[in-house]
Amino acid sequence: MDSDEQLHWKINIKKWGCELGFVAIGFTSAEPVDGLDQLLQARIDRGLATPFEGKEVKQRIDPKAGWQDCQTITALAYPLPYTLPPQEGEGVIARSAVGEDYHRVLRQTLNRLVDIMRTNGWPGNLRWQVDTGPLVERAFAVRAGIGWIGRNQQLIIPGYGSFVVLALLLLDREIASDRSISDQCGVCQSCVEVCPAHIIGKEPFASKDCVSYLTQSKETLSPEECKRLGTGIFGCDSCQDVCPHNQKRLKEEQTDLSPFSHRRGVDLLETLNLSKREFQERFQVTAAGWRGKAVLQRNAYLAMQNVQDCRLKPWLSEHKKDKSIPPIISSYL
Structure with missing residues (x-):
């Protein structure tokens, strides 16, 4: 395509994408991301990757x-839905795992754009x-100029x-790249200070120690990791909640308390007691559903331990008696 045709498609793809709800769209070449191979390999070699x-x-x-x-990579960012905050003592679901599974929403929206x-x-x-997919989406999004990677890796x-x-939308036609933008975190250390795992600001980033990963891991967690979960049931938004660049969005979320907003809080005992049908109705359609019921139940059990929920002791007595404690929880007794 000549330069005029490239500009035509760039303008229109951005226009159509915005009309479909994307909040940022940028273009970059299909060249490999410089230096990323060394960073990824270092994380793998040191056992820090999930x-x-x-x-x-490659x-x-x-x-x-x-x-x-x-020839061209189009990076697109789609907003997560507004949510209602958890109540005291509830388990917490990250914003990315409430409402309809974002993978499904994004695939449908991309199909419409295509x-x-x-x-x-x-x-x-x-x-x-x-x-x-295999490509590191954040790296191409940075090069496409729609944002920068903060200290919290977001x-x-x-x-x-x-x-x-x-x-990422991959094209077999060349479209001129957008300019990348500079890091705007400055001297802010908010995410570093609040991270439950104390891994932000250290290189390479130990993603396997992140609470978001721990809530999804089926491995037996150490006592320290169990405490680190706090009341987390799936994912972790701690570093994003304190980020200055998210405060405008958070204020909008707090003032738009629509009955259609999705709740991030879940009752711990109800989650611990999830039946197969209840799991399918409550979680299967979300981004937390793919990991299965057992992991969520384990996390609810650990959260009840962490907050010393008075309902846990009678639950244990009852389920020990009839030998119905889920296997994934047995190793924590």
């Missing part, structure tokens, strides 16, 4: 490793990924913050 992270580094940094025809592009004569092929979008989920 099992969810791919070990084939696949994670080079779009052409997965699709040779790729349909619009094709209806308007997009001349090439395309592919996309939402979170579970992509922060100027004027909006970090409560977004990311997608």
Whole structure:
């Protein structure tokens, strides 16, 4: 495509994307991300990466490793829904895991964008990924100029913050890249100070020690890790809640207490006692559903221990008597 046609598609893809609800869209080349291979390999070599992270580094940094025809990466950020805060003593679900599973929402929205592009004569092929693909979405989003990586490892979008989920749209046509923006964290240490795991600000980032990962891990947690969970049931927003760049969004969330907002709080005993049907109705449709019922029950048990919930002792007595304690909890007795 010549420069005029590139500009035409850039303007329109951004316009159509914004109309579909994306809060930031940018373009970058399909070249590998400089220096990211060394960082990823260092995390792998030092045992700091989670099992969810791919070990084939080239696949994670080079779009052409997965699709040779790729010429351009479009990075898109979609907002997480507004939520209602948890009540005292409730278990906490991160914003990314309330409401309809964001993977499904993003795939549907990307499909609509692709349909619009094709209806308007997009001349090439395309592919996309939402979170579970091999490419490191945050790295390409930074290079596409939609934000920067904060100390807390989150992509922060100027004027909006970090409560977004990311997608990449891969194109086999060249579109001029957008300019990246500089880091705007400055001297702020808010996320460093509040991190339950005390891992922010240290390099390489120990993602396997992050509370968000621990709430999803099926491995037996150490006593220190159990305490670190606090009342976390799935995910962790601690470092994002204190970020200055999220305060505008948080104020809007606190003043828009719509009955349709999703609650981040869950009753600990109800979560511990989840039946298969209750799990399917309450969690299966969310981004927490993929990990299964047992992990959520374990986290509810540990949270009840952490807050010394008076309902835990009778629960233990009853379930020890009839030998119905879930296996995932047995190792914590």
